[in-house]
Amino acid sequence: MSNRKRPWILGALAIAALLLLTLGLAPGGSNLQGSTYNRTPFGYGAWYAQMRQDCSLDIRRWQRSLDDLPGFYRQAREQPPQAITLLRFYGEFVQPWALQRSTPEDWVNRGNVIIHVGVRSPVTRAPFRSQVDTSVGPVQVETRRRMDLDDLEEPQEDVGPVEQVSMTLPSATDDEAIADEYGTVVWQEAVGAGRVIYVVPPFLAANAYQTTLQNFAYLTQLVTEPGLPILVDESLHGYSEAADQEAIADPEEACPPRPELEGFTVEELPPLPPPPTLWGYLAKTPLLIVATQAIALLVLLLWDQNRRFGPPQIIPPVTVDNSQAYINALAGVLMKAGCQPFMVNLILQAERRRLQTFLGLHDHDLSPEAIAQAWSQQTHHPPDDVVALLTPKQSMSQQDLLLWLRTIQRVRQQSTPT
Numbered sequence: 001m002s003n004r005k006r007p008w009i010l011g012a013l014a015i016a017a018l019l020l021l022t023l024g025l026a027p028g029g030s031n032l033q034g035s036t037y038n039r040t041p042f043g044y045g046a047w048y049a050q051m052r053q054d055c056s057l058d059i060r061r062w063q064r065s066l067d068d069l070p071g072f073y074r075q076a077r078e079q080p081p082q083a084i085t086l087l088r089f090y091g092e093f094v095q096p097w098a099l100q101r102s103t104p105e106d107w108v109n110r111g112n113v114i115i116h117v118g119v120r121s122p123v124t125r126a127p128f129r130s131q132v133d134t135s136v137g138p139v140q141v142e143t144r145r146r147m148d149l150d151d152l153e154e155p156q157e158d159v160g161p162v163e164q165v166s167m168t169l170p171s172a173t174d175d176e177a178i179a180d181e182y183g184t185v186v187w188q189e190a191v192g193a194g195r196v197i198y199v200v201p202p203f204l205a206a207n208a209y210q211t212t213l214q215n216f217a218y219l220t221q222l223v224t225e226p227g228l229p230i231l232v233d234e235s236l237h238g239y240s241e242a243a244d245q246e247a248i249a250d251p252e253e254a255c256p257p258r259p260e261l262e263g264f265t266v267e268e269l270p271p272l273p274p275p276p277t278l279w280g281y282l283a284k285t286p287l288l289i290v291a292t293q294a295i296a297l298l299v300l301l302l303w304d305q306n307r308r309f310g311p312p313q314i315i316p317p318v319t320v321d322n323s324q325a326y327i328n329a330l331a332g333v334l335m336k337a338g339c340q341p342f343m344v345n346l347i348l349q350a351e352r353r354r355l356q357t358f359l360g361l362h363d364h365d366l367s368p369e370a371i372a373q374a375w376s377q378q379t380h381h382p383p384d385d386v387v388a389l390l391t392p393k394q395s396m397s398q399q400d401l402l403l404w405l406r407t408i409q410r411v412r413q414q415s416t417p418t
Contacts (some may be wrong), residue, residue, distance in 0.1 A: 011030035011245055014296075031091075031236070031238055033090030033202075034236070038207075039207060041208035050216060059229075060248050062086070065234060069086075082229065083250060086115070089117045089233075090202055091118060092202055096116075103196060109193060113194055117199040117201075117202060119198045121145040121147040126182035132179070139212075142203070143201050147185075184200075185200050197222065199222075231348055308323040341394075344392055347408070351390075353391060355386065356372065368387055373383075385411050385414075
């Protein structure tokens with residue numbers, strides 16, 4: 001692969017990775033987990049469709065804030081005479097104390113039932129995927145969380161003031177409360193004439209369990225056992241902002257129209273909001289995230305081979321000096337052969353001739369002292385280095401040889417005309 005193409009390929013891969021992360025982390029889809037409109041494995045569309053096929057069951061969607069549910073948060077002028085079962089799929093784990101605080105005791109006390117699906121409980125040693133026995137058969141549970149009902153007597157963490165409700169379990173069949181050796185998966189509280197039911201797995205009968213019929217059957221039995229009309233809270237999944245949305249959705253189906261709930265209004269289902277798009281997400285993205293992605297891409301491009309933008313610089317090939325290589329090889333051979341005196345003598349004769357030529361003393365047989373004296377007179381440097389150069393030791397160690405060669409180098413530098 002060409003080196004010029006490599007940075008651009010890496011840049012294209014980085015851009016593709018950023019786009020995939022943008023699509024994967026874009027908000028807008030997480031609040032649909034647990035919705036009966038959701039057809040993904042995390043939705044409850046299949047279970048709700050199965051419930052709607054049974055004309056004997058009165059189940060509908062509540063698609064407005066719970067503030068508008070008669071008598072739920074504020075005292076209505078006239079309380080609705082008909083009690084209901086409110087089913088809430090959170091799609092995630094929610095603290096039980098927060099659920100107790102947000103559930104009006106007087107509303108439940110009048111005979112209403114509320115079912116919380118997705119209650120946070122401590123993690124136990126239970127396997128992630130297990131089978132829990134019920135009257136409809138083994139129900140598949142995919143969570144290690146279980147609740148120890150003895151721990152519910154006191155809050156496990158500081159969540160502010162909590163309005164405690166009765167923790168006495170009603171005298172009901174085991175169909176409404178299931179547990180195994182690791183703890184409780186489903187339990188309920190009796191509050192006056194009503195009940196609060198807690199379910200730990202947030203996806204007990206989600207679309208992913210369509211082949212596990214016992215999960216669908218158990219959830220159906222759980223919500224129909226009170227014998228009340230069922231409202232599925234869709235305000236958790238985006239139906240709590242538009243004031244003009246109808247409260248209860250009752251689409252036309254093969255079954256005859258449901259009778260109106262006393263105190264409620266039954267209207268047609270409004271159109272679903274459009275699904276989130278990439279451009280819509282980018283339009284709402286803060287500038288900090290865009291700047292961070294741009295900086296990450298720039299750092300990745302600069303990190304590639306640690307070079308700046310532009311064509312790569314070609315390193316020139318190293319030129320081999322044959323003479324120097326020959327000299328180095330010959331020196332190595334002579335050193336291994338133990339020819340140090342021979343080499344010292346050759347170097348000494350060459351340096352002696354060079355000095356006499358420099359001093360104009362050609363073909364004269366002079367003593368080292370005479371040469372050193374003549375060199376000192378012409379260069380005005382002390383004669384000691386020349387004497388040491390011309391009178392080396394007969395047997396020199398490695399250190400002595402290095403010092404002698406440095407003396408030769410120093411004399412040559414001082415002999416160079418300026």
